[in-house]
Amino acid sequence: FPGLADVSISQDIPVEGEITVPVGSHSPDEDFSTLDEPVKDTIMRDLKAVGKKFVHVMYPRKSSALLRDWDLWGPLVLCVSLALMLQGGSADSKDDGGPQFAEVFVIIWFGAVVITLNSKLLGGTISFFQSLCVLGYCVMPLTVAMLVCRLVLLAGAGTVSFIIRLIVVGAMFAWSTLASTAFLADSQPPNRKALVVYPIFLFYFVISWMILTFTPQ
Amino acid sequence: AASRTTCRWGRAGAGGGAWRGRAGADTVCAPAQGGGSAVIDMENMDDTSGSSFEDMGEMHQRMKEEEEEEAEGEAGAGEEEDGEFLGMKGLRGQLGRQVADQMWQVGKRQASRAFSLYANIDILRPYFDVEPVQVRARLLESMIPVKMINFPQKIAGELYGPLMLVFTLVAILLHGMKTSDTIIREGTLMGTAIGTCFGYWLGVSSFMYFLAYLCNAQITMVQMLSLLGYGLFGHCITLFVTYNIHFHSLFYIFWLVVGGLSTLRMVAVLVSRTVGHTQRLILCGTLAALHMLFLLYLHFAYHKVVEGILDTLEGPNMPPFQRVARDIPVVSNAVLNTTAKAIALTL
Numbered sequence: 001f002p003g004l005a006d007v008s009i010s011q012d013i014p015v016e017g018e019i020t021v022p023v024g025s026h027s028p029d030e031d032f033s034t035l036d037e038p039v040k041d042t043i044m045r046d047l048k049a050v051g052k053k054f055v056h057v058m059y060p061r062k063s064s065a066l067l068r069d070w071d072l073w074g075p076l077v078l079c080v081s082l083a084l085m086l087q088g089g090s091a092d093s094k095d096d097g098g099p100q101f102a103e104v105f106v107i108i109w110f111g112a113v114v115i116t117l118n119s120k121l122l123g124g125t126i127s128f129f130q131s132l133c134v135l136g137y138c139v140m141p142l143t144v145a146m147l148v149c150r151l152v153l154l155a156g157a158g159t160v161s162f163i164i165r166l167i168v169v170g171a172m173f174a175w176s177t178l179a180s181t182a183f184l185a186d187s188q189p190p191n192r193k194a195l196v197v198y199p200i201f202l203f204y205f206v207i208s209w210m211i212l213t214f215t216p217q
Numbered sequence: 218a219a220s221r222t223t224c225r226w227g228r229a230g231a232g233g234g235a236w237r238g239r240a241g242a243d244t245v246c247a248p249a250q251g252g253g254s255a256v257i258d259m260e261n262m263d264d265t266s267g268s269s270f271e272d273m274g275e276m277h278q279r280m281k282e283e284e285e286e287e288a289e290g291e292a293g294a295g296e297e298e299d300g301e302f303l304g305m306k307g308l309r310g311q312l313g314r315q316v317a318d319q320m321w322q323v324g325k326r327q328a329s330r331a332f333s334l335y336a337n338i339d340i341l342r343p344y345f346d347v348e349p350v351q352v353r354a355r356l357l358e359s360m361i362p363v364k365m366i367n368f369p370q371k372i373a374g375e376l377y378g379p380l381m382l383v384f385t386l387v388a389i390l391l392h393g394m395k396t397s398d399t400i401i402r403e404g405t406l407m408g409t410a411i412g413t414c415f416g417y418w419l420g421v422s423s424f425m426y427f428l429a430y431l432c433n434a435q436i437t438m439v440q441m442l443s444l445l446g447y448g449l450f451g452h453c454i455t456l457f458v459t460y461n462i463h464f465h466s467l468f469y470i471f472w473l474v475v476g477g478l479s480t481l482r483m484v485a486v487l488v489s490r491t492v493g494h495t496q497r498l499i500l501c502g503t504l505a506a507l508h509m510l511f512l513l514y515l516h517f518a519y520h521k522v523v524e525g526i527l528d529t530l531e532g533p534n535m536p537p538f539q540r541v542a543r544d545i546p547v548v549s550n551a552v553l554n555t556t557a558k559a560i561a562l563t564l
Contacts, residue, residue, distance in 0.1 A: 103407055120338060121345035122377070194349045195377065202384050206407075209391055 050074045057137045060179040067130050067183060075136020078143050079108050082207075085146045086214055104210065111203045112136060119184065119196045126187035135200070138180035142204065145172035146211050153216055165212060173208040177201050344376040344439060352378050359447040362481035366489040374439040379418065379446020385453050386414045390515065393460035413515075418446060421507050428503060432496035434487060444483055451479030452512050459516065468516055476512050480505045 050073050083104040116131040124131075149165045180200050185193045355378055363370055390410040419442075426441045436444075455471040484501040491497045 107407060117338070118345070118377075118380075121342050123346075191348060195347070195352070198381060199384065202381075202388050205388055206391065209388075210407075 046071070046073065050077075053133075053137050054140060057140050057179050060182040067126065067134065070130045070133035072129070072133060072136065075112075075133065075139065078136060078139045079105060082108070082139065082143050082146055082211075085143075085150060086210060107206065107210075108136075108139065111206070115196075115199045115203055118199055119188065122192050122195055123189055124184075124187045124196065126184065131184060134180055134183045135203070138176045138183075138204075139207065141172040141175040141179070142169075142207050142211060145169045145208075146214070149211060149214060150216075153214075157215065169208050169212045173204050176204045180204075341376065344374060347375055347377050351375075352381075355447060356450050359450050359482055360475070360478045362478065363485045363489070366485055368489060369435060370486045370489045372436070372440040372444055372486060374437065375443055376439065376446075379443055379449070382446055382449045382453060383414050383418050386449055386456070387411050389453055389456050389460065390414065393456060417511055418442070418449070421445060421511075425500070425504055425507075428500055429487070429491075432491055432493070432500050434491040434496065434500060436487070436490055444486060448479045448483045448508060451475045452515065455512060456515060472509070472512055472516070476509055480508045483508065 049069060049071060053071075053074055083101045086104050087100050112132050112135040115135060116128055119126065119131060120128070145168050148168050152161050152164055152168075155161065177197075177200060181193075181197050184200065185197060188196050351373075355373060355375070387410045390413070391407065394410070422438070422442045422445045425445065426436070426438050429436050429441065455468070455475050459468040459471060484505055487500050487504060488497050491500055
């Protein structure tokens, strides 16, 4: 490079600059303003985000809002409420409660983790927590089914109530599976969708089974 | 000025350049706390024993503000030299060590976290690289015994199909336990089902792999897991049908036909990979026995016993296994006979 031989840098030109790394995607002023805002605003914002996701589950459309801003508040609330409602369904009133709640909790989260790992191993582009978020939110129809089952069981526990419960739980199970498939299957290569949908089907089947076999004492 | 979180380095020295990527990414760059004096005390600058990263940032910000205020060349030139001198000197002290240590820890933590997460997943990734067509083909093949046993048969080392089959078996067991009207807490039911199925798959695979190692059979652990897992397809079909249609004779037919076919397939594949008559006998006998007995166990331990249920309705405290205790002596002879015949057949 002959042209560069003439380039000379004067010694007294300082090398200066600014190292300004953006902290997050917003300017720092906004971070400070969220610290200064009243707690009610923060809570309302989070509640609105959670509520928006619930609406997305109710009407499953291909939207990326559920995936983009994942949070685990909704799954936690749903899981805890489902486990609480499934408590007290054993015939023994002496030593129920503890293990049952823990078993439901563990099964939901362990199942969700297994499905997420499976979809990642199959080459999915979704991240770990996004998948957990979607699976947790799609438990909502089954929680509604649990509520309905409890109400129906208040009226009586005969064959008619069993048929009603079967229909309700079956419908909600299909809804859950379709809702989660609508979100998760898109992140897979197109020829492997069936491989990802099947464990989700099994997972919601097990939860539906737990709901259907619930008999209060 | 107090709300700025950017770290402004007036003169980027050699050490400051290395910080470019990290500055602002965590909380090290604290905002400047108020204005500074016009004169910088050089003795304080030299005090590196207690200076922290934040103080350095603050001091530099103060310096930068003074430069902006003055807007003259001469004072700025003087400050510049001092600033550069300061930067180099400050780095070499304890501050430099602290920062380097901090960066090292953060980097190490991130790297080890990323490595453990991605390395663990990547180890298993090749075993999940399947297409639905392949899975379906392998499921159907698991029921077809191969004829050629003189040539080592190929076993696909795949874990997706077996894992899904184990979970399906768990689901079918749960469904079967419900149709048997056993009043048990769902928690222990679930734990029992999962423990049984996974225990069988992993435990028997390990045991068979150990035996294969003793008998010099050419099979790897993943292949063994895969073979046994696909053999559970027969179990799933049998249990699914017989939990809904409660006939003992139907169960025995299914046990022999479906269970026998999948056992034959597994046995043939193992035989093709072993040399020596004694070794073949040991391996295949053990596998056939365990496989068929597991199906029997699943059926009788979890199956609704029509004859015994009226007698055993002694209350909700009855654990499930006692329900079938009455039935077993009745059919035990038949069971033993058919088991012996099945083993003789497979050998």
